[in-house]
Amino acid sequence: MAEYKAPLREMHFLLHEVFAADQLWARLPGLEGAVDRETADAILEEMAKLAANTLDPINRSGDEEGCHWNEGVVTTPKGFPEAYATFCEGGWGSLLGNPEYGGMGMPKMLGAQVEEMINSANISFALYPVLTAGACLAIDAHASEELKQQYLPKMYEGSWAGAMDLTEPHAGTDLGIIRTRAEPQEDGSYSITGSKIFITGGDQDLSENIIHLVLAKLPDAPRGPRGISLFLVPKYLVDEDGSLGERNAVTCGSIEHKMGIKASATCAMNFDGARGWLVGEVNKGLAAMFTMMNYERLGVGIQGLGASERSYQNALEYARDRIQSRSPAGPQQPDKAADPIIVHPDVRRMLLTQKALIGGGRALSTYVAQWLDIAKFGEGEEKKHAEAMVALLTPVAKAFFTDKGLDCTVIGQQVFGGHGYIREWGQEQLVRDVRITQIYEGTNGIQALDLAGRKTVANGGAFFDLFAADVQKFIDAEIDREEMAEFVQPLASELQRLKEATANMIAASQEDPHAPGAASVEYLHLFGHVAYAYMWARAASVALPKTGEDDFYQGQVKTARFYFARLLPQALALAASANAGSATLMDIDEDLF
Template identity: 45%
Template sequence: MPEYRAPLADFEFLLHDWLNVSEHYAQIGKDDIDADLVNEIITQGARFAESEVAPINQIGDQQGCTLKDGKVTTAEGFPQAYQSYIENGWNAMLGSEEYGGQELPYSVAIPVHEMLVSANVSWRLVCGLTESAVLALEKHGSDELKETYLPNLISGEWTGTMNLTEPQAGSDLSLLTSKAEANDDGSYKISGTKIFISGGDHEWTDNIIHLVLARLPDAPAGVKGISLFLVPKMLPDANGEFTIENDLSVGSIEHKMGLHGCPTCVMNFDGAKGWLIGAPHSGLACMFTMMNDARFQVGLQGTGIAEASYQGALTYAKERLQSRAPQGVQQPDEKADAIIHLPDVRRMLLTQKALTEGSRALGLLYAKQVDIVRFGTEEEQAKAESIVAYLTPITKSFFTDMGQEVSQHGVQIFGGHGYIQEWGMEQLIRDSRITQLYEGTNGIQALDLISRKLVRDGGRMLQNTAALFSDMINAIQNEADKNMALEIQQQWLAGSESLMSGDAFDTASRAYDYMQFCAYSLLAICWLSMKDRAAQTGNDQLASSKAKTCDFYIKRLYPRALMHKAALGDSGEDLAALSLEDF
């Protein structure tokens, strides 16, 4: 299996040269975080990912998880890696200082998260959901719940889960039937079955805190009648120690295409004791705090898997000798030339590189806006929130589509060996496939972008996002590249504004093409900006790599945006034309 090495040089370029995070941190009141500290954090994160998490990735895929006597056991090395993770404070990076967290900027944590995904996405998934649960509890929980549960969730002594999906209620939560009945002590009795629960049970920690959507007896129909409850695996005894088993259990472990190392469970709640988070019937709004973070983190899984695939493919392409290159002999001392000299292999490698590095850049730009939402002034927060809202469905859907495409190229470059398990490349395809489905399928993300974030919003989010990219474009020093970026932005804005009217069906019919159009356009601007900034670093190798990869992206990949733009002008008549019998 290819050996993972964290792309530290790219992270440092993006954080310091491209985003200038030192100035950014000073502006948001985090001036104690300087470049040296940032580099130390991501360097130590790289060492942990490379040495402790990556080596157990294939073990997790091969061994999977087991359920015996109601208890889940994960693969060899998984619990030990988690203990090392929390002992070194990685789980506490984003948590509030009030409850023992480090309260670091999101843009410091995201490189570490991506590296962990590249190393072992199954293992990382459990940790990531805990961080999302912390966010929901910090924002919506009562003071008592925060004081009781946040310290151990932030430290990682306990993990957290998100329980939404039921057998009959996936994307449509209005069909949810889990029930909550009030107890005399202010708690609630939760009953129902949830499926696809990542980290639903395991031996990593003594307690698991489930955030569960359910309906109160007087709940109105539909999504307006959903409430959110905190339901711990273990309940406190008379001394406040969590030693009493709650009335919940694991029905089974899901048998999945990928992510074999992650314990994905069917959870049965049989009158389990839980506590209300937020107001009654406001559960969906509370859960979206957790879901929106989880959606970006899923997008990050696409980027991380793409990086792992690119690294494996690049190493193999340099070593694999097959035939002679069409441009003539390249390695005369060998019996054949390495396949990296073949134009089609280079096309695939450059596609991997351009999509992965472009998505990483957009992801860190997103993280910078999340920093402002958390630490900026009230006016800055409002603008940043609208940008984050607009970019969330793009980062989730495009990054995961991209991760699947890049991992497919990885297998193709390996040829027949890519289809064999021992090389690890086919695992990346299997592991990445779910990212296009969970936390809202990519089709739902595209519909959310065009219907809620564009049309229903009246273009406010679009304009704030455009202003952010205008600042980026204005900083480009090369006039030709600046003009190109301006033209791309103008096409993106014009294409977006042309969709502000239309009936619901036509809007929905354009959703996929609009999402792809936006993503390829915004990545193009990022690439032109990165190319320009790299030229100013004095690092000739970096400048050359970014410039040539940018040129490839503009020539070979950005035209995809124009293809999707061409489809936006059509109505959805062709989609509605066929009767059921015609199918």
């Protein structure tokens, strides 16, 4: 298996040349002076070293060993505690944190690149700090000042980790029917009783304390999702001086035996009258949770992107080394018994498909992170605009990145042929690891329904119009550049196709309640392909004048051409499916299945 090398050149290209991130950072309130190009590059370079030298070497061994559970105690695989300590010593857990409580306050545009490297090197490891970061976001946005002061500094430094406790055996997507209860206590705390499943990092041996954010209902709570509250429940109670006190009534009943991410502890958690403290307002727990959902769902999408990049690097090295048959154009290496398989058109198709999907995804993750930064640090109408863009693009990023992540890892496995099915090459682990990304943090079907229903139909396409206007602005600016015609013209055509599909879905929904759900998955994929085309057109716009400088820019332009010629045409079929209506889905009796 190839040694992981972070794609720093691609990241620098996107941040500095395509999106001019340093200019944005310089003007956003709260970011002025916090980060510049040199600081950003230094951070990326340091993470590249950590990912390659510390996280990647324990990826396969962590998968082979997995986590262990013994009488309520979870042990992570060999090397994980040491790697976690190194991660925390570098201050990585504080990268995006609030500076008032010990965070570094860096922008998400930079954080997205860092997250990709961690996930490429070791998805299982990445889940531990990612869940802590998500918990910190919710605490910072909604908890009392006392809770922030007490918990955030320790969580940023990594000595205390975080876990998000939402799902119950009978309540996954439909959190409104959770049964976990919170009883008010005289001292202002709450007694939390119930069970949660699928809790990432619910117990582990990496940190000295684990801070659970638990969804629960008060005795007099309204029915459904309007009655959910959020509570902070530590594994160990915290004394007034900040030291750890007695063990709280929180236990890990078991860990799951899973298809992948085996070095990530997925726990069943029991709360038996555990002490907890309200985060945010009573019955407003879902709103508090959704504060971190946009960040977390982009983060899950980046897991798909990271696995894709790792699979591509493996496949590319193998394709250059593996010799089989001769090129259709004649021997390319006549001194050898055969040519390397990279000379064959179908192998190139597979590699270029990976490269094009990864490049489009990396650009779109940076684009979404840009809007997250504006939403967080911006002001006035610009902030509102950014919040709407984030709401629209988040389900696309989560679902499309991860659907294409599975596609890319399977393609990488296919390049290896039979060796891709063998553990020692690492490709089958990537397929297993990335599969969960399509399921957790809201299944991709739910993401598609969210995009089609709440983010598009419910507001009459208002959010979509903002995105379409942004793409159109780019088209208008590039339309007179002759060398950009091969990108701008098809982008304009596909944007129009997406507009028509959007209008059709909104219109159909006025008469047919099944219309959004029937169109949703194909609509999201249509949206994703057009968004990737927009990203590749922006990349080509920057790279075209520089193709004489070095091979990197040529690679960007030629990959963009591949995307437009070989992958974007899928939009035609997706639009036809999205426009097909619900009849073929709903007009069949259940007994006929």
